[in-house]
Structures are given as C-alpha cells and as structure tokens.
Amino acid sequence: MPKNHNKKIGFLGPWGTYTQEALVKLLPVSEEDLIPYTTEADVIKAVERGEVAKGMVAIENSIEGSVNATLDVLAFETNLFIEKEIIIPIHHCLMARPGVKLEEITTVISHPQALAQCRSYISKKLPRASLEIASSNADAAKTVSEKSGKFAAIGPSLAAEIYGLDILDAGIADFEDNQTRFVLVGKEPAPRTGHDKTSIVCFIFEDRPGSLLQILQEFAYRYINLTKIQSRPTKKALGDYCFFIDIEGHVDDEIIASALKCLRCKVRDVKVLGSYPMANGVTS
Amino acid sequence: MPKNHNKKIGFLGPWGTYTQEALVKLLPVSEEDLIPYTTEADVIKAVERGEVAKGMVAIENSIEGSVNATLDVLAFETNLFIEKEIIIPIHHCLMARPGVKLEEITTVISHPQALAQCRSYISKKLPRASLEIASSNADAAKTVSEKSGKFAAIGPSLAAEIYGLDILDAGIADFEDNQTRFVLVGKEPAPRTGHDKTSIVCFIFEDRPGSLLQILQEFAYRYINLTKIQSRPTKKALGDYCFFIDIEGHVDDEIIASALKCLRCKVRDVKVLGSYPMANGVTS
Numbered sequence: 001m002p003k004n005h006n007k008k009i010g011f012l013g014p015w016g017t018y019t020q021e022a023l024v025k026l027l028p029v030s031e032e033d034l035i036p037y038t039t040e041a042d043v044i045k046a047v048e049r050g051e052v053a054k055g056m057v058a059i060e061n062s063i064e065g066s067v068n069a070t071l072d073v074l075a076f077e078t079n080l081f082i083e084k085e086i087i088i089p090i091h092h093c094l095m096a097r098p099g100v101k102l103e104e105i106t107t108v109i110s111h112p113q114a115l116a117q118c119r120s121y122i123s124k125k126l127p128r129a130s131l132e133i134a135s136s137n138a139d140a141a142k143t144v145s146e147k148s149g150k151f152a153a154i155g156p157s158l159a160a161e162i163y164g165l166d167i168l169d170a171g172i173a174d175f176e177d178n179q180t181r182f183v184l185v186g187k188e189p190a191p192r193t194g195h196d197k198t199s200i201v202c203f204i205f206e207d208r209p210g211s212l213l214q215i216l217q218e219f220a221y222r223y224i225n226l227t228k229i230q231s232r233p234t235k236k237a238l239g240d241y242c243f244f245i246d247i248e249g250h251v252d253d254e255i256i257a258s259a260l261k262c263l264r265c266k267v268r269d270v271k272v273l274g275s276y277p278m279a280n281g282v283t284s
Numbered sequence: 285m286p287k288n289h290n291k292k293i294g295f296l297g298p299w300g301t302y303t304q305e306a307l308v309k310l311l312p313v314s315e316e317d318l319i320p321y322t323t324e325a326d327v328i329k330a331v332e333r334g335e336v337a338k339g340m341v342a343i344e345n346s347i348e349g350s351v352n353a354t355l356d357v358l359a360f361e362t363n364l365f366i367e368k369e370i371i372i373p374i375h376h377c378l379m380a381r382p383g384v385k386l387e388e389i390t391t392v393i394s395h396p397q398a399l400a401q402c403r404s405y406i407s408k409k410l411p412r413a414s415l416e417i418a419s420s421n422a423d424a425a426k427t428v429s430e431k432s433g434k435f436a437a438i439g440p441s442l443a444a445e446i447y448g449l450d451i452l453d454a455g456i457a458d459f460e461d462n463q464t465r466f467v468l469v470g471k472e473p474a475p476r477t478g479h480d481k482t483s484i485v486c487f488i489f490e491d492r493p494g495s496l497l498q499i500l501q502e503f504a505y506r507y508i509n510l511t512k513i514q515s516r517p518t519k520k521a522l523g524d525y526c527f528f529i530d531i532e533g534h535v536d537d538e539i540i541a542s543a544l545k546c547l548r549c550k551v552r553d554v555k556v557l558g559s560y561p562m563a564n565g566v567t568s
Contacts, residue, residue, distance in 0.1 A: 133415035
C-alpha cells in the first residue's frame, strides 16, 4: 500500500518557481503540505506512486508553446487526470549575485522555456554569454546564488528574494503578454461543474491523412468548441503524430460522451487526460 | 546592392553539424562554398541579406518535433522560400576529451533539441550532470574540446572526429528511428516537378474555433493530402495559434492554387513558405 499523504501536493521546485506561485493562487495550501520536485516528470510520477495526492506542472506558454516534457509524460507514461487549471502572467527578471553587473555576465541559467521566451533579449544584450539549462527558474536562481562566477538567472522576482539575488533587468521576455497555463494532476476525475474543459490525446492510424479532419468534424457537428490543438510526434517516425486537443465541456456531458464514443470508432485510440473547470482568463 | 555570392550556402555551424551532413547529401557542394552560422535564425537572415544564396536549417525531428526557432523565423521574420528538403537519420553520440570517463562527467553540452531527444538517457546515466545549451551539436563538441573540466557533448560522430573527442556511448536517443528533416531556404520559388510538397502557415481569426476545420475541409474536398500539421502560438495570448501545414502538390498545380485561393477568403492570412520536391523517405 502506498503511504497516505492525502494533503501533500508536489510541484516543480525548488521554492520560488512560477509553478509554486500558480499553485498558491489556485488552492488554499499551507507551505508544509508542498513538496518540491526537480522535473515536471518527477512531479507527475510522484502522484502516480502515491507519494503526493496531487501535482502541479506547467503545460503551455503563450510565447514558446506547449511544455513538451509535461505533454509527453501525461500522454505516454501515466494514467492520471488533470483536475484543475490556472493561467498566470509571467514576468521574467534577470538576476545575479549582488555586485555583478549586466555587462560582466558570462553565463545565463534558466529553464529551457524561459531561455526560449527571452531568445531575442539574450542575443541582443548578452550575445557572448553561454546558456545553461536548469530544471526550473527557481533552481537557476538557487544555482546562481551558490556560484562565485559572473552568472545570471532568468526567473520570477520571488526567486531573487528567496535566494538573495539582485534584479538587473525586468520584463525581458521577447513578447508582451507572456502567460503560462498550469494544471493540477491527480488520480480522481474532477466532477462536472457546467463550465468545464476536457483535454484528450488522439492517436491516429498511420497513413490516414484525413484523420484529423474526421476528429474535428465530430466536434464541429456537435457545436463543441476547440480551445487548443497541438500535434506531437509519437516518437516513431517523422510524420507520425498524435494530437492534443482541448474542448469545451465535460466527459459526463452527453454531447461530449457521444463525440468521444464516435471518435473511438475512427481513430486508433483516444486518451482522456481529464475534464476540469475552465479557467476564467488570467489570474494576476 | 548586396554582394553577389551566388554559390555560397549558409548552414548551422560550426563544421561537423548534422546540418552540414544533410547539406552535403542534398547538394554537390564543395567546402569552400559553405559558410557556417551560429543559429538557425542567423542562417536564414544571412540569406535574406544576400550574404549567401541559400541556407540550410533543421525544421523537424521525429522525437522532439518542430524546431521552433526555424518555424518562427520563417513565419514571422522573413519572406523566403523553402526550395528543397531532405530527411536523414540522427545517431547521437556522447563524446568527451580523451581520458574523461562517463561516470566523471559533470556537464553535458548540446543543442536543446539533442538534449530533449536524450532526456531519459541523461537522467538515468548522468543524473547529477548539469546541462548546457550550445547553438549546435558541433558547437558543443568544439566547446568540450576547448575546456579542461569533465565535460561531454552530444552530437554526431563526425564532430568527435573533427574536434578530437572520444566517443563514450553511441545511439543514446530515447527512441529508435531518430530522424531530422532539413530544408534549404532561398529567395526563388522552386519550379514544379510533379512530385512536390507545399508548406504554408495559416493565421486564423481569433475566437473562430471552426477555422482549422475549414482549412482542412478545403484540402479534403480536393483530395489533397496533408503530410504535417503543427500549431504554434502567435505570441499574442494563450489560445491564439497559427498552423504550419504541409500538403502534397505545388502552388502551380491548379488544384493547390484553387485551395489556397478559397482558404484566403476564410482565414486572416495564408503565407506560402514554399513548394519544393518531396523527399523520398530517409537518405542514409
């Protein structure tokens, strides 16, 4: 029997990540119930093992697109449910140990998504800096706080505060309106609220180019709104895709259930990642 | 007037990248006509400035999906044409300076796509190593050859040879059949060959969830095969996407021209990234 830590929630750590910020906004949690993990996959697998009751991970960013690591674990490696979602604004800061100046920086450390979101800024302001991947933005800040060289991290101001860094520049993402969608993952399907969204992955038969059209027609025919579609390789060969699709409605709604039933007759497999209450815009 | 370097071809350098390997397989080029650039965006912009006649960049991998940096520059920042494509198998090796052992490695350096393609290998075999981003796999090998610490690069065996590194492990990607599609970009549309593919980007109106269905219907109605579809954020807000679509046929084919004409009446914009001869499978 797995240990019963019913109240514990895993999140992409260490302390001070955007994920923690999103989690605290989404749920009334006390810090002692939170357990930081190193990667998105670690968070999700800790839920599956029963180490934590639920886990919080980023799934999509408005600049850089889907968080592939999260999508791939949910689609290929676990059978969990998305239970809630929240969208928060992302304000990236460049931070370094007190005394280090912008022009001295030799290495910028951050999560790959944050480095990609600030691609133009880095190539303009720090063209010679080397880029190092951290498992999270807060982990980048922590690493910078422990190193004596001319390092900088990209992350939230909260991380600068926690790890004693100075903020050298703020609002450094390449596009305005930088937002990230986070999801809370658990073992129980969320009940219908009447204002829900359902995330599915459709695995199509190879060499049937009309499959995506057939999928979309099932929804269009029933006036079901799509809020997201994202193709991902199935890791087998170029051109072999699966589709991550978000639709409005709950699997317990008759119309959604009927659409999924018909879909299952037409494609190789449909995996439901969860039905959950739809976020009402951005929570700042 | 830009300088006339008609024969010169830019590629993602330095010497020894998979991009160079793909380029040499695609065209009868001599080394003196090749100019290495640091990033995919640099290659494409050098073509636009007329510094080189054509440029070679990776566009899609069978494990990690689209190369976002390439898609974004082609869609949002230039008006060039894809003229040719080639798919080659990717065999990732872990390489280090002679004498460095696998278990001693503290840092793994590579292109973000290669790091993502070897995610499981790294977390199993080198769980404590830090990950550093290089602008290419060959650049990673070059950097490792110049550093005295316990560094390793992920890249092609050719790069190990060029930069005097030892191969510690081979075939380290997380899935078999790792393939990458590369495209040659230039200023002239390629002529019709009868065995062509067309790449387009569709920008849809916001808040019209049926747009993608309408796009696909235009092609299905005419029995035009789709070989790829990929959504990308337009960088404005979450849920605002454009679609990268590859279809079989040439813009000079009457049926394709007619489909694009009808599409343009329905969506905000359709940008043709090029019609070019379709690759016949993988070139090994």
